[in-house]
Amino acid sequence: MNFSQMHDRLRLELLRRIQRGTLSVSLLARQTGFGQAHLSNFLHSRRQLSLDAMDRILAAQRLTADDLLPVLRQADDLSLDAAGNSVPIVPHASALFEPYIRPSTVQSMLHLQAGVLQSLQTHVSNSRRAWQRFVAVRIPATDAQAMDPLLLPEAIVLIDRHYNSIASYRPNRPNLYAVRTGAHLCVRYADFLLNRLVLRPHNRAFAVELVEIDPGESPGDLLAGRIALIINEL
Numbered sequence: 001m002n003f004s005q006m007h008d009r010l011r012l013e014l015l016r017r018i019q020r021g022t023l024s025v026s027l028l029a030r031q032t033g034f035g036q037a038h039l040s041n042f043l044h045s046r047r048q049l050s051l052d053a054m055d056r057i058l059a060a061q062r063l064t065a066d067d068l069l070p071v072l073r074q075a076d077d078l079s080l081d082a083a084g085n086s087v088p089i090v091p092h093a094s095a096l097f098e099p100y101i102r103p104s105t106v107q108s109m110l111h112l113q114a115g116v117l118q119s120l121q122t123h124v125s126n127s128r129r130a131w132q133r134f135v136a137v138r139i140p141a142t143d144a145q146a147m148d149p150l151l152l153p154e155a156i157v158l159i160d161r162h163y164n165s166i167a168s169y170r171p172n173r174p175n176l177y178a179v180r181t182g183a184h185l186c187v188r189y190a191d192f193l194l195n196r197l198v199l200r201p202h203n204r205a206f207a208v209e210l211v212e213i214d215p216g217e218s219p220g221d222l223l224a225g226r227i228a229l230i231i232n233e234l
Contacts (some may be wrong), residue, residue, distance in 0.1 A: 064104070066103055087136045088101050137178070150176075
């Protein structure tokens, strides 16, 4: 990875943190001592940073250069195996916001039978085509309740981030998705109706949720991906 690519990956990571509410330009300015205008120009691709400036931002955000490398491109034990049968288990925020999974966010690896991933079909928007396709997350008990008994507490779900379309994967069967609601990930059935994303629980004791689609967004922007596999017990 060259210097320009390092800039781009750092910029994307900072923008993701700003989008999910864990960072602001003013906070980054206080952390690094740089002016807000200077940082804004960098975030909007109007200027580059010096090596010293990059080091200060990385230190302030507790990042390393390795964190800007996608896990798929590293020949270590966090990478997919040669047959492509392993998937990183990551925090919810990584599944929602990170196109490339950083090594420091990988909690463990989910190992699958040969051919499982290769058999899955895609239906992806152009903005997601470059994203690392498969990730897995754990669903805590409080989030699993709405999908009980389909999801049990601490279930692991495999997310296909190259399927963020409302189109049915199988005829007459609803798709199950990992959905972004604010900065939170939830698992729901989803439909699109009257400019709203309709999120349906499996457990009828829980209410249907309606999520407004913001101007300039599409339903696929709120879908982290289709749930391709549920593992309730390991």
